Amino acid sequence: MTDDGLSEDGYGRVLLKLGGEMFGGGAVGVDPNVVGTVARQIAEVVAGGVEVAVVIGGGNFFRGAELQQRGMERARGDYMSMLGTVMNCLALQDFLEREHDIDTRVMTAIEMGQVAEPYIPRRAIRHMEKGRVVIFGAGTGMPYFSTDTAAAQRALEIGCEVVLMAKGVDGVYTADPKTDPTAERFDAVSHREVLERGLKVADATAFSLCMDNQMPILVFNLLEEGNIARAVRGEKIGTLVSTPAAASA
Numbered sequence: 001m002t003d004d005g006l007s008e009d010g011y012g013r014v015l016l017k018l019g020g021e022m023f024g025g026g027a028v029g030v031d032p033n034v035v036g037t038v039a040r041q042i043a044e045v046v047a048g049g050v051e052v053a054v055v056i057g058g059g060n061f062f063r064g065a066e067l068q069q070r071g072m073e074r075a076r077g078d079y080m081s082m083l084g085t086v087m088n089c090l091a092l093q094d095f096l097e098r099e100h101d102i103d104t105r106v107m108t109a110i111e112m113g114q115v116a117e118p119y120i121p122r123r124a125i126r127h128m129e130k131g132r133v134v135i136f137g138a139g140t141g142m143p144y145f146s147t148d149t150a151a152a153q154r155a156l157e158i159g160c161e162v163v164l165m166a167k168g169v170d171g172v173y174t175a176d177p178k179t180d181p182t183a184e185r186f187d188a189v190s191h192r193e194v195l196e197r198g199l200k201v202a203d204a205t206a207f208s209l210c211m212d213n214q215m216p217i218l219v220f221n222l223l224e225e226g227n228i229a230r231a232v233r234g235e236k237i238g239t240l241v242s243t244p245a246a247a248s249a
Helices: 034-049 062-067 072-101 119-131 149-158 191-197 204-212 227-232
Strands: 015-016 051-056 104-107 133-137 162-167 189-190 217-223 239-242
Touching: 015 034, 015 149, 015 227, 034 072, 034 104, 034 227, 051 119, 051 149, 072 104, 072 119, 072 133, 104 189, 133 189, 149 162, 149 204, 162 227, 189 191, 191 204, 191 239, 217 227
Parallel strands: 015 051, 015 162, 051 133, 104 133, 162 217, 189 239
Antiparallel strands: 217 239
């Protein structure tokens, strides 16, 4: 590792977090063009020998918090969203296997034996060691927890070196760059500062979990071709969120 937390030789095992909204191309459902682009970038990384796991959100189908605002019971809305994530997982699996001949396994926190394996950490690790892409669905399997938190938890449990958080923006900003033209992008920032300043990048629980366990998060723009490979190589793209070893001691 360099002083700023970047890997000198790239990462060997990564957790890629994808937002469900991007899978829908801004609409409800799955946009095959977007999924195809993501699959192509993942295939490029796998061809280089990197072990890849993926967590996908379900925002292109359902969001439990939004359904709650319309009167639905929150836990039920969250379970509906978990099922949406599995649909996204199956779509990505299809593109990886059919177009790129990459072996994949979908593992879910809610058992659904006809379409996916149950999540077992050691089995997931073994799949990755064999060069398979493991795609985690259904979040943590529990309501009130986001897929960002699921990504942090899975990354820690299966021994990933970094969480690659793919977004529609190119990093962490001081404010929302879409609404505030004065917003400035961080090249690097600590987990603690993200939490203390309330920077809206991901779920606070996910950042707390990563901070407590010194798991770096790289926030970058998914929509720029080749960015997943650049992130895996440890290039300086997006914003690196980390906790210095001295600060965590």
